[in-house]
Amino acid sequence: MNLLYSADEESLRDSLRGLLRSRSWSADDGFDADVWRLLTTEVGVTGLVVPEKLGGAGASLRETALVLEELGRFLVPVPYLGCAVLAPVALRVAGDTSVLPRIADGSACVALAVPFAGPLPSITVAGGELTGRVESVADALVADVLLVPADGGLYEVAADGPGVSRTPVVSLDVTRPLVDLELTGAPGRLIGPAGPAVAAAFTAGAAVLASEQLGVAEWCLDTTVEYAKTRLQFGRPIGSFQAVKHRLADVWVSVTQSRAVARYAAGTVSDEDDLGGTEPRLAAALAQAHCGPAAVRAAEECVQLHGGIGFTWEHPAHLYLKRAKTTSIALGAAPAHRRELASLLDLDAAY
Template sequence: MEFVFTEEQAMIAETVKGFFAEHATSERTRKAMAADGIDRDLWSAFCAELGLAGIGIAEDLGGAGLGMVELAIVAEAAGSQVAALPLLGQAMAAQAIASGGSAAQQGEWLGKLVSGEAIAVYASADALDLADGKLSGSVSFVMHGGVADLFVLGSGDSAWLVRADAAGVSVTTHTTMDQTRPMATVTLAGVAGDALADGAAALAAARQAGWVIAAAEGLGVAQASLERTVAYAKERVQFGRPIGSFQAYKHRLADMVIEIEQARSAVYWAACAVDEQSDEAAIALHSAKSFAADTAFMCAGNMIQLHGGIGFTWEHDAHLYFKRARALQSMLGAGDWHREQVATMILGAAA
């Protein structure tokens, strides 16, 4: 597949890269980490001013009418700055409602999500029990669960909308490694959920969006790790010469470049395959999520080591990238699980 951004996509990439570079600063991200994990001013500008929260939603539903490629472009730019936004969970929730919600459910929620008026997050909730139309059980690892207004919970082939302020809902927040994406446990005790009209379609759309965004964020983390390390290699001098001139150092940087270029191909192959409803979409998604997340972890780890002592300090941003990369590896299916899906698709029963 030969893939090149269209003129419009290139313009979006330039716009979002500049937006996050200017506004998702280290100072603002650290301030958000000390609060609830969201840079509220950044989120407001992201949604209301640029309209980026609706980039993967159809125009007749209030979105921008663009696809997964454009969403990946935005996610890559956000990942490159480790932006403190509820982008991943919100996009998964919005895609679920757009694909599987009734007209009433779409009308009630999508406008609020696109504008930033409300925050919704998606979570897999296979341990939920349904009795007499009421949901009970505990849902772990809910992204930004402590600040969400709406939970989209998927279980089996069904999905429900659950308001955070509904009777019987309790939320326990946790301190997690990636403080830009805090997790929570949501407990339901006889809660009246609003079942989505087509649960299977909702879950499929949420997972596709989640894997594309997580992979694209990983690509952004990896690219930024490389660029920051290259800049440091030109500035830091040892034995009278820049450390980037030493062969061993250059080899590590070259390894990062190779992995990043492969990850970039995987990410945009997956996004394009989803947009084109290609038969390759499933294998592309699993490949992109596993490869890009592993690449992010490798590059972020190298960033710390190649910065020497300063890279291990709290004052340096390298740890922000490392924590985001490690979190991406484990969420929405670990790399081993995704690779098993790829093996099964290729080898069938032999896998």
């Protein structure tokens, strides 16, 4: 597998960076509708994994991972992970593609109604109506369609339909809002079995989420290095002190390793027809076991090495730390992924 970025990937990266650098947004808002519209309609990133015959680009999860890397670098408050990764993968594995053209052209945002961190809830179905509660669902605040696992099936539910209540949750990361879903007799359409669809979405999500964590870590490292070059203490740049050099060198090594791990994971899950196989599951578990803690460490060093300003609300360092912290437990924390690795490799688990 070639872990280097292809010419097409570099072109996509340049387009994204040009767009995102020219925009400004408030991460505290939790969602920027204008940036989301530009990403969906002008760049078309939500349709990357949608087949061309359905209006998409016919690309792979490797390209979506590149998008997530840039969104993580700029900390863009948009529902890309849920709408462009988790939902399309779940729909394709479930065997229903009717919503995919709307995802591709940006006319619909679709969210997989599962907890961002935690076990799947129990949703009951009676007469085609769903009842139950799902806590801390990511990207569902602005969703038009919900994909709800219930009684072994995956159901399509209108987010603004009858019997659906969405309550925003006060969460650590304001750039990725969470909501609690309350379903009380909400009409749903069965689109396929939930087990394989949700499992595949989790594998794909965990694998490409590592690229978002890589983007977060890269921003933290680059920003801190630049600050260390210009911040003077005792008449010298703080970057000239050996203790600071060593800490930044350790972060650089960790980020470099994360890039290799994230690229490997993205390349391994690029074949969406084999997400239930051992290799994709192993790559996804490895990615989250390494990249989650690496992003947290990079963000912690960013806050600390920026000194007093790094602890202020005005500096964005705390937002990157919060994103790193929340993604490190989303779709499974590092210990859970290490146990998954041990199981797949038939080794004793290390906690």
